[in-house]
Amino acid sequence: MRHGVLILPEHRWQDARRRWVRAEQYGFDHAWTYDQLMWRWLRDKPWFGTVPTLTAAAAATERIKLGTMVATPTYRHPVPFAKDVMTLDDISGGRFVCGLGAGAGAVDDLVVDSTVRTSRERADRFAEFVALTDLLLRQHVTSYLGEHYSADEVWMSPGCVQTPRTPFAIAATGPRGMRLAAKYAQTWITAGPPATFDAHPYEQVLPEIAAQVRAAEDACVAVGRDPATLRRLLLTGAAVGGVLASVESWRDAAGRFAEVGVTDLVVHWPRADFPYAGDESVLADIACDLTGAHA
Numbered sequence: 589m590r591h592g593v594l595i596l597p598e599h600r601w602q603d604a605r606r607r608w609v610r611a612e613q614y615g616f617d618h619a620w621t622y623d624q625l626m627w628r629w630l631r632d633k634p635w636f637g638t639v640p641t642l643t644a645a646a647a648a649t650e651r652i653k654l655g656t657m658v659a660t661p662t663y664r665h666p667v668p669f670a671k672d673v674m675t676l677d678d679i680s681g682g683r684f685v686c687g688l689g690a691g692a693g694a695v696d697d698l699v700v701d702s703t704v705r706t707s708r709e710r711a712d713r714f715a716e717f718v719a720l721t722d723l724l725l726r727q728h729v730t731s732y733l734g735e736h737y738s739a740d741e742v743w744m745s746p747g748c749v750q751t752p753r754t755p756f757a758i759a760a761t762g763p764r765g766m767r768l769a770a771k772y773a774q775t776w777i778t779a780g781p782p783a784t785f786d787a788h789p790y791e792q793v794l795p796e797i798a799a800q801v802r803a804a805e806d807a808c809v810a811v812g813r814d815p816a817t818l819r820r821l822l823l824t825g826a827a828v829g830g831v832l833a834s835v836e837s838w839r840d841a842a843g844r845f846a847e848v849g850v851t852d853l854v855v856h857w858p859r860a861d862f863p864y865a866g867d868e869s870v871l872a873d874i875a876c877d878l879t880g881a882h883a
Contacts, residue, residue: 589846591878592618592854593871594657594823596627596864597636601644604636607857608645611652614871615878618653618685619645620854625663625699628785629863639672646680655685657823657854658759658777661710661717662691663700667742670724673754674744682749687777688721689759690714711764712736718758718772725753757821761800766807775819775852776804780827787829790841797822798848805849821852825864831855832866835873 593616595607611619623638642654654676659669676684690710691697697705705713716734723730724744732739748754757775760766761782769776778800780793805815822845824831831841832855842853858866 589842589850590617590819590852591842591874592616592620592821592852593857594620594622594825594854595857596630596859597621597638597641598630598634599636600634601636601641604641605644605648609648610871611857612649614875616652618655618852618854619649620655620657620687621645623656623659623664623687639676642676642684643679646676646683649683651683653683653685654680655757656687658687658689658757660689660691661713661736662697664717666717666720666724666737667739670721670742670744673721673725674748677748677750677754678746680749684750684754685757685775686721686725686754687757687759688714688718688773689777690765692783711762714765715768718756718768722753722756722772757819760804763803763807766804767811769804770807770811770813770818773818775821777821777823779823784827787825787827789830790824790828790837790844791830793828794844794848797828797845797850801849819851820849821854822850823854825856832858832870835870835877838870838874839877 593611595611608619621638621641626635638656645654673686713736716736720732720737720739723732724742725748728743728745728747730739730742755774756772757777758769758773759777760769761778766776781796801820804818804820808815808818831838845853856864858864858868858870
């Protein structure tokens with residue numbers, strides 16, 4: 589299993605840099621940050637931009653993969669976003685992972701666009717968003733005409749460091765989103781039970797995670813893909829709780845989730861208070877296990 593950490597973009601870089609560098613020193617395989625303008629529980633608190641944060645993190649680290657959790661059509665257009673992805677891939681030396689999601693129709697959506705969209709409308713837009721972003725990152729010149737997006741001879745040079753393009757990690761819990769992940773992504777993302785922000789003990793959500801993994805595998809089969817080629821990432825902390833209570837609980841959770849097919853386990857960097865309150869020393873203890881695993 590690979591392990592990751594999500595670092596909220598809430599600190600000035602002088603302080604935030606320490607966390608990104610330490611995530612690499614701790615032995616995590618990947619580190620992520622949220623791609624949102626504001627965030628539900630911390631809307632009136634400090635919150636920095638995602639792309640500049642990841643750019644700085646790429647310059648401050650050498651090994652760890654870096655990613656968006658997750659970029660959405662909420663306020664991203666595929667053309668300028670693809671330029672950002674290509675640039676992040678270059679600055680990081682091929683360590684960037686492009687995390688994508690449909691968006692929840694929440695605060696960020698209404699800030700930039702007063703249009704209220706149904707789940708199906710968001711799914712339609714997201715399908716185009718993924719398809720066009722994929723084309724832009726694979727081709728040097730792209731033209732596209734769809735219902736939600738268009739592009740006229742967009743040049744993408746020199747292209748991504750990683751081939752055939754920067755890998756996608758697509759968040760999805762419904763069948764349509766899982767089919768998109770099966771078709772386009774190298775990694776499928778789940779945060780556990782959908783539309784849930786009360787953290788349940790990880791033992792309780794294990795059956796639902798197992799069912800989601802099976803559904804993602806079925807989606808791969810439906811598009812003619814070997815399910816073994818799709819990584820399965822679980823983001824804990826919001827709906828899946830208790831993982832960082834101690835290093836023992838982290839070990840237990842990692843073992844249980846690995847048994848049901850999860851390949852990547854991501855925890856939040858512990859904060860002093862809600863949400864994701866915890867003790868950073870647990871991460872230091874986890875580092876001992878991770879260092880041994882990478883040895």
